[in-house]
Amino acid sequence: xxxxxxxxxxxxxxxxxxxxxxxxxxxxxxxxxxxxxxxxxxxxxxxxxxxxxxxxxxxxxxxxxxxxxxxxxxxxxxxxxxxxxxxxxxxxxxxxxxxxxxxxxxxxxxxxxx
Amino acid sequence: xxxxxxxxxxxxxxxxxxxxxxxxxxxxxxxxxxxxxxxxxxxxxxxxxxxxxxxxxxxxxxxxxxxxxxxxxxxxxxxxxxxxxxxxxxxxxxxxxxxxxxxxxxxxxxxx
Numbered sequence: 405x406x407x408x409x410x411x412x413x414x415x416x417x418x419x420x421x422x423x424x425x426x427x428x429x430x431x432x433x434x435x436x437x438x439x440x441x442x443x444x445x446x447x448x449x450x451x452x453x454x455x456x457x458x459x460x461x462x463x464x465x466x467x468x469x470x471x472x473x474x475x476x477x478x479x480x481x482x483x484x485x486x487x488x489x490x491x492x493x494x495x496x497x498x499x500x501x502x503x504x505x506x507x508x509x510x511x512x513x514x515x516x517x518x
Numbered sequence: 519x520x521x522x523x524x525x526x527x528x529x530x531x532x533x534x535x536x537x538x539x540x541x542x543x544x545x546x547x548x549x550x551x552x553x554x555x556x557x558x559x560x561x562x563x564x565x566x567x568x569x570x571x572x573x574x575x576x577x578x579x580x581x582x583x584x585x586x587x588x589x590x591x592x593x594x595x596x597x598x599x600x601x602x603x604x605x606x607x608x609x610x611x612x613x614x615x616x617x618x619x620x621x622x623x624x625x626x627x628x629x630x
Contacts, residue, residue: 435616437618446620446621446622446623447609447620447623449617449618449619452616452617454616459616460616460617493561495563497563497618501616504551504568504570504613505551505613505616505618506553506565506568507565507618508565509562509563509564511560511561511562512561512562
């Protein structure tokens with residue numbers, strides 16, 4: 405199994421540009437999570453999906469952020485327009501929705517907004 | 519709301535020695551899971567160990583073990599025979615209802 409795949413691994417963009425981060429979960433997993441990691445705020449859950457349906461998006465910072473999961477093998481996190489304070493590492497994780505809910509993390513995307 | 523607190527931003531241990539990382543959490547639930555994740559400089563998040571709240575026996579994975587005190591809401595990680603490869607950020611996490619809530623992390627350095 406290839407694990408959770410994220411692309412790109414690094415993204416540098418200018419303020420005001422649209423950014424799209426991509427995630428392919430582990431095959432067979434039915435829950436998908438997007439996290440953001442910064443020095444100031446640590447690891448924060450942004451949104452998670454069960455069976456492709458968004459369950460909790462209370463962590464999404466503002467309307468500039470949106471996430472979709474059109475099918476069980478693909479999800480996107482979009483920021484439009486991007487701002488320098490969005491600079492962070494964004495992780496995608498997936499799991500089988502079961503009691504212990506062990507989450508498997510992707511390698512992360514380091515986003516820098518200039 | 520559930521919260522997770524790691525009171526030690528940094529810890530240091532001599533190679534081959536034992537170190538304990540602290541974690542406390544706050545919850546009103548009775549059934550939940552707790553995890554320790556390791557994040558080396560590669561930034562990959564790696565699961566180290568997990569504990570189910572209903573199990574009184576402390577979880578153990580090779581050199582890693584936990585001291586789970588449910589009444590005190592404490593979940594510490596003990597690393598025995600520390601190795602240079604153990605140097606990383608360690609995050610305690612609480613899981614209930616499908617969400618992971620992380621502590622702020624403890625950066626562990628291992629001295630040769």
